[in-house]
Amino acid sequence: MRKPLLTEKQLVKGCKSHKSASQKEVFCRYAPLLRSICYRYASDDLEGEDILQESFVKIFSKIESFTWQGDGSFVKWMKRIVVNKAIDTYNKNKKEVQTVDIESVEEPSDPDLIETESSFADVLNNELSEENLIQSLNKVSESYRVVFNLYVLEGYRHKEIAEILNIDEQTSRSRLKRAKKQLQKILKEACMQKMKSVI
Amino acid sequence: MKELGDIEQLYRKKLEGHQLTKDNDSWEAIKSKMSKPSFFRFSPSRMNAYYIGALSIISVAAAANYGPGLYRTITSPQPEKEVTISAPAHTTKITKKEFVVEEEELIAEPELIVETVTEPKVKAPVIQPEPVKIVSPEKEPAKEEISIEVPEPVVENKEEDQTITAPAQTGVVYVKSESVVRKDTVKVKKRRVRKRK
Numbered sequence: 001m002r003k004p005l006l007t008e009k010q011l012v013k014g015c016k017s018h019k020s021a022s023q024k025e026v027f028c029r030y031a032p033l034l035r036s037i038c039y040r041y042a043s044d045d046l047e048g049e050d051i052l053q054e055s056f057v058k059i060f061s062k063i064e065s066f067t068w069q070g071d072g073s074f075v076k077w078m079k080r081i082v083v084n085k086a087i088d089t090y091n092k093n094k095k096e097v098q099t100v101d102i103e104s105v106e107e108p109s110d111p112d113l114i115e116t117e118s119s120f121a122d123v124l125n126n127e128l129s130e131e132n133l134i135q136s137l138n139k140v141s142e143s144y145r146v147v148f149n150l151y152v153l154e155g156y157r158h159k160e161i162a163e164i165l166n167i168d169e170q171t172s173r174s175r176l177k178r179a180k181k182q183l184q185k186i187l188k189e190a191c192m193q194k195m196k197s198v199i
Numbered sequence: 200m201k202e203l204g205d206i207e208q209l210y211r212k213k214l215e216g217h218q219l220t221k222d223n224d225s226w227e228a229i230k231s232k233m234s235k236p237s238f239f240r241f242s243p244s245r246m247n248a249y250y251i252g253a254l255s256i257i258s259v260a261a262a263a264n265y266g267p268g269l270y271r272t273i274t275s276p277q278p279e280k281e282v283t284i285s286a287p288a289h290t291t292k293i294t295k296k297e298f299v300v301e302e303e304e305l306i307a308e309p310e311l312i313v314e315t316v317t318e319p320k321v322k323a324p325v326i327q328p329e330p331v332k333i334v335s336p337e338k339e340p341a342k343e344e345i346s347i348e349v350p351e352p353v354v355e356n357k358e359e360d361q362t363i364t365a366p367a368q369t370g371v372v373y374v375k376s377e378s379v380v381r382k383d384t385v386k387v388k389k390r391r392v393r394k395r396k
Contacts (some may be wrong), residue, residue, distance in 0.1 A: 020230075027226050032218035039219060051226060056229045124209055130217045133210060152207050153214060178205055187206070 008074050015063045023060055031056070032074065035080050039134050040149050041086035043093075043142060051089055083154060087164060090146045102116045123191040136186045144179035151176050 006014070006025060014022025035052050042048035048132065058081055066077050128136075137145060148157040151172075158176075162169040 023233075024226060027229065031225065032220045033216070033222065035337075036214065036217045036219040040214065049223070050223075053225055053229050053232065057232045060229075060233060121205065124205070130213050131219070133213055134219075137210075152210055183206055 004115060008071060009068055012063070012066065012068060012074055015060060018060075018139060028058075030078060033075070036130075036134070037082050038156060040137055040153065041083075041090065041146060043138055047089070049192035051082070051086050055085045058085060083150075086149075087146065090142060093142060097128060123194050124187060127194045128187070130188060132190060133187075136183060136190055139186050140179050140182045144175045144182060147172055147175040148183070 006022070007026075011022050011026050013031075015026060017164070026088065031052065038051040038055065039045065039048035042051055042193075043119065059078055062081070066072070066074065093171055137148070140148065150161045153159070158169045158172040161167075161172045167174070170188060
């Protein structure tokens with residue numbers, strides 16, 4: 001018979017006692033969820049895996065500072081550590097800061113894109129998998145990608161993002177627009193390839 | 200512009216709670232990364248830095264108590280040894296420094312630092328004129344009874360100071376008045392210690 005699954009609270013207790021079995025259980029249970037976050041911020045799989053490993057090391061070493069606040073609080077806490085670790089990695093990798101004025105962001109004016117709008121949307125929704133979306137996001141410039149992740153997927157506001165990344169609020173807005181524009185272009189190419197492969 | 204909004208919705212919808220499973224040895228890598236911090240964290244159930252520190256302290260203490268011979272081979276400078284030679288005239292302190300002799304200087308004699316301690320000043324015996332008792336004014340010329348305070352513990356050189364022969368019991372000396380020699384100072388011969396080459 002299989003052992004009954006430990007609750008989140010029991011796992012936290014085990015991790016606080018530095019039990020290797022509890023730590024491994026936490027890793028096995030939550031690594032896929034946290035890996036998805038890491039890969040969104042990383043430029044490639046290798047960097048994503050590095051962020052994941054360092055995040056787990058930090059999680060287990062800082063577990064004493066975590067206080068239980070009901071179900072889901074542990075996952076939320078771990079997600080925050082992963083996002084912070086990803087931002088740290090971004091700050092390390094940052095070599096040149098690209099500052100773009102909001103006025104300089106151009107609206108997409110590709111006529112082909114408008115023509116194939118309906119099919120494009122269908123492919124986006126139905127054909128492209130989650131992995132395809134992450135891979136497309138990896139191709140976006142790092143400084144735009146991190147803003148896109150924080151705003152769209154983590155739910156931060158521009159003011160908070162500006163504080164986290166030590167940039168202007170306006171820069172955060174412009175980077176988000178740039179990120180979306182780049183992403184649109186990349187996704188379009190991915191859709192075209194998908195459509196060609198179907199035909 | 201509509202597409203840009205769609206992209207946001209698309210990502211939110213598809214990646215919310217998304218899980219990415221990979222078959223790799225990430226757990227082993229995490230374990231190895233965690234091994235160092237856990238080594239420095241105290242845990243009664245496993246060997247860590249605290250246990251190793253305690254063991255080393257105990258072993259050093261045990262070796263110091265039960266095996267002092269083990270540490271004779273240590274070539275660190277030994278502490279100064281004080282040799283006190285008590286001469287009859289004075290006290291001489293010879294401080295002997297022992298060095299760690301290098302290979303080339305093996306023949307060299309250890310340096311001797313001779314420190315001569317100055318003799319404590321000897322106070323001349325205080326001759327008190329009173330009470331003077333004339334024992335027999337008719338027979339003898341003049342004998343005076345003089346009480347002298349003899350500072351016995353101060354004067355170490357009793358052999359040289361032969362002019363005053365004071366019986367230790369009474370402290371009263373019978374001397375002729377002319378023969379009282381007053382000594383203010385005591386000369387001390389310095390003993391030279393030759394340095395051997």
